Amino acid sequence: MSEVILNISKEASKDIRQFYDKYAGMLLGFIQGTIQDPKESEMHLIKIITSFILETNLNAQSNLSTWMLLRQHAQRTLAQQNLSDGQLTDAVLNKTPNHPTENSDLLSSREKEIFSAVYYQGRSISGLAELLGEEENNIRIQLKSSIDKMRRLREN
Template identity: 30%
Template sequence: MNQDISLINASSAIRAIYDEYAAMLLGYIFEVVKDKNIAEQYLVSVFNELPEHLNDITQPGVNIYHRLQLLARKLLTDFFETIPACNIVNDNLPDLPIRPNKFLDRMSKEELFIFCSVYYSGKRIGTLATELNKPQDEIKKILQQAFAVIRKAT
């Protein structure tokens, strides 16, 4: 960064960090969740948590972007924990056993099907909409509800 963040007040530091790193971090999160609105919600969560970690992040020699990624990964852990519970049949992935999962267990069957189909089987929303005979907007809404279940389950 162009300025020494450790020498400015907390709100200015957060703003400077946001201005410098938010776009890159949003891109990183988007690559994980594959949905712009959900990625933006996770980005907001990272920056809501940032004040608690500001002293550590603004120390001289600390890679700020790396620390922001670590915060994002912490928040995305719940998302990653759903992977083994989706029984994925995919050429690139082994057939995984279905096991209890606190996140997926709280989803409706429809949310579970759409979530696993999009994120672990790689189906497009348009394809699912056709398969389920539903509008794409409804599929997107159900997918967002599935993410809300994951966020609320923690």
């Protein structure tokens, strides 16, 4: 799209492109963990990136926590539309990150369940503890364990 038609400055347009190149794929991967329909996921990708750009003006671009903020923004946006509040379905559970085949053996089913519920659906530790009938501390430890296992896998 030509710069003449767009109201955005050249610099801002460049920032958007850089931001898009770095995070769009990651965000789409995250969204598709919650919404299985690819068309709907793409629609939400546009909506979430647009609102994030307008809210932050991409000020935190060089900051390491940009992804964390973007993911939390996506989680909030999807939750507002009741898209991430569904049951812990197999479709969600099977979306365990990294290389699913490797992870499926690596993580226990409870770890996968907890990681997916927190990562994709943004469920709170207390909510999960109640849902799964376990102590909060236990849930926290299992979440840490699942992340640690995936981090170790990456390091190896």
